[in-house]
Amino acid sequence: MAPEARIKVFLKNSATALCAGVVVLSSFSLGAEAARRHYRSHHHHLPTLPAAPPRALPYPQLPLPFEIPGAQYLPLAWADVKGWSEDDHLAAYKTFRASCRTISAQTGAPEPKALGASLSEPCRAAKTLELADDAKARTFFEENFAPLRISRLGEPDGFVTGYYEPVLDGSRTQTDVYNVPVYRRPSNLFVRGYKQDSVSLPNKGPVYRKIGRRKLVPYYDRGEIEDGKIAGRGLEIAWLKDPTDLLFAQIQGSARIKFDDGGTVRLNYDAYNGYPYTAVGRILIERGIIPKEEMSMQKIREWMAQNPDGAKELRRQNRSYIFFREVNLSDKDEAVGAQGIPLTAGRSIAVDKALHVYGTPFFIEGELPIDSERSKTPFHRLMIAQDTGSAIIGPARADLYFGAGADAGRVSGRLRHPMHFVMLVPKGLDPTVRAARLPVPDPRPSEKIAKLFPQTDPARDSSKDPKNAAAAKPGESAKTGAASPAVPQARDATVAVASPVPLPEPRPNIKPDHEQRKRVNRRSNRQ
Numbered sequence: 001m002a003p004e005a006r007i008k009v010f011l012k013n014s015a016t017a018l019c020a021g022v023v024v025l026s027s028f029s030l031g032a033e034a035a036r037r038h039y040r041s042h043h044h045h046l047p048t049l050p051a052a053p054p055r056a057l058p059y060p061q062l063p064l065p066f067e068i069p070g071a072q073y074l075p076l077a078w079a080d081v082k083g084w085s086e087d088d089h090l091a092a093y094k095t096f097r098a099s100c101r102t103i104s105a106q107t108g109a110p111e112p113k114a115l116g117a118s119l120s121e122p123c124r125a126a127k128t129l130e131l132a133d134d135a136k137a138r139t140f141f142e143e144n145f146a147p148l149r150i151s152r153l154g155e156p157d158g159f160v161t162g163y164y165e166p167v168l169d170g171s172r173t174q175t176d177v178y179n180v181p182v183y184r185r186p187s188n189l190f191v192r193g194y195k196q197d198s199v200s201l202p203n204k205g206p207v208y209r210k211i212g213r214r215k216l217v218p219y220y221d222r223g224e225i226e227d228g229k230i231a232g233r234g235l236e237i238a239w240l241k242d243p244t245d246l247l248f249a250q251i252q253g254s255a256r257i258k259f260d261d262g263g264t265v266r267l268n269y270d271a272y273n274g275y276p277y278t279a280v281g282r283i284l285i286e287r288g289i290i291p292k293e294e295m296s297m298q299k300i301r302e303w304m305a306q307n308p309d310g311a312k313e314l315r316r317q318n319r320s321y322i323f324f325r326e327v328n329l330s331d332k333d334e335a336v337g338a339q340g341i342p343l344t345a346g347r348s349i350a351v352d353k354a355l356h357v358y359g360t361p362f363f364i365e366g367e368l369p370i371d372s373e374r375s376k377t378p379f380h381r382l383m384i385a386q387d388t389g390s391a392i393i394g395p396a397r398a399d400l401y402f403g404a405g406a407d408a409g410r411v412s413g414r415l416r417h418p419m420h421f422v423m424l425v426p427k428g429l430d431p432t433v434r435a436a437r438l439p440v441p442d443p444r445p446s447e448k449i450a451k452l453f454p455q456t457d458p459a460r461d462s463s464k465d466p467k468n469a470a471a472a473k474p475g476e477s478a479k480t481g482a483a484s485p486a487v488p489q490a491r492d493a494t495v496a497v498a499s500p501v502p503l504p505e506p507r508p509n510i511k512p513d514h515e516q517r518k519r520v521n522r523r524s525n526r527q
Contacts, residue, residue, distance in 0.1 A: 071395035083380025092382035093137035095347040099359035145424035158396025158421035162412025165404035170257035178239035207274025221319035250322035254335035270325035278318040297413025337387030345403030350387035366419035396421040
């Protein structure tokens with residue numbers, strides 16, 4: 001065969017073989033792709049992973065080590081507590097042990113407050129310690145408590161006033177001289193959640209007058225009661241000379257009434273009519289009648305005695321009215337506080353019961369006009385919380401109890417002063433000790449990572465969206481924005497859920513266009 005003919009035959013066979021190979025490879029590729037699709041659709045379904053729950057901040061199920069609403073506090077060393085070494089710690093220890101009697105007798109769940117039931121530990125230690133030495137009493141407090149400076153949020157100091165137990169002249173029956181009734185609690189006074197015959201009722205919250213079996217209406221205010229709305233029902237415990245005496249007995253929450261025959265009746269707070277307390281002294285200051293710097297209980301008494309008609313109108317500005325109950329105490333015993341034990345003059349205080357626990361020691365330091373109206377007597381004394389009052393509101397607010405009688409009334413009546421408050425926290429609840437057991441938060445990301453994954457505020461970003469801004473309620477600023485659904489907005493929420501960290505856009509997953517692939521294959525076959 002000629003060389004030219006052999007070359008033509010070789011090229012023809014090679015071309016045929018090449019085309020056959022292409023057909024085989026194409027068939028194998030299409031068959032493999034079909035097999036893969038068939039295998040995925042009939043044999044393997046990739047499991048769908050559950051979405052990761054949002055991480056909660058701070059860590060859930062971990063209560064804060066110490067929290068009093070609206071308060072700021074600072075741990076101190078005992079050496080930093082001014083006047084601590086100069087106090088009579090033994091007197092404070094005896095008062096604290098008196099509170100321990102009711103603390104140790106408590107059963108059931110502890111109160112939902114910062115101290116809770118933590119005072120039971122130092123009370124157990126005090127139960128077996130019959131101390132008679134001031135140095136040992138001081139050591140007891142230092143070994144069982146930690147000092148914590150406390151005040152209202154944003155304020156450097158606390159605030160104190162004084163109270164006492166009035167001793168008043170009275171009569172068991174009404175006369176021309178004694179014609180101001182002192183009432184016990186009426187039977188138609190009703191407080192939700194309490195039985196009508198409960199030992200004592202709260203001094204806050206609504207109070208109703210029960211009409212028939214079901215109808216409830218607000219109880220009578222002071223003016224209505226003074227006008228005789230509950231007179232003649234046998235509610236009179238005793239009769240006084242002056243309505244001002246009754247007003248101040250109600251403000252103090254207790255009184256001793258002495259009769260002509262030498263007998264005495266002791267009265268304690270039992271209930272109130274549901275209206276908030278209004279300080280008559282503040283009204284006199286606002287009206288420009290008595291300057292603020294001269295205000296005292298004695299000044300109020302003097303003005304009321306000189307202005308009987310004005311005094312009647314002034315009393316009715318305070319719509320709150322207190323009902324009393326008789327208590328079985330001798331003249332040697334002090335008044336009984338809300339904790340249920342006799343108070344100690346110069347050592348007992350009334351605090352905000354909504355925030356604090358009875359029996360809590362507070363070291364109060366500053367200067368008070370005790371010796372005279374204008375004196376600045378150093379006052380650094382460890383006091384025990386054993387009472388409360390409707391006007392005592394706040395984390396560093398106290399009413400100092402000075403005892404019974406006119407002298408105690410003169411001292412307590414001129415107290416309205418800022419003071420330093422140091423709260424003694426049981427060692428078992430020491431914030432620094434408990435904080436050491438909290439888990440360490442996540443480490444801070446590096447600067448490079450922070451740039452790759454910038455944090456965003458969903459509330460702020462949503463405010464930029466005109467749709468969200470248009471949907472805002474009237475009066476709400478679009479700058480505030482809508483709350484993120486990932487963050488709980490409930491008032492009682494203790495765990496804030498973090499917004500998800502934005503991730504970079506994923507690499508696009510482009511599915512093959514089968515029609516385009518068929519067109520490419522047809523074009524290659526034609527070629």
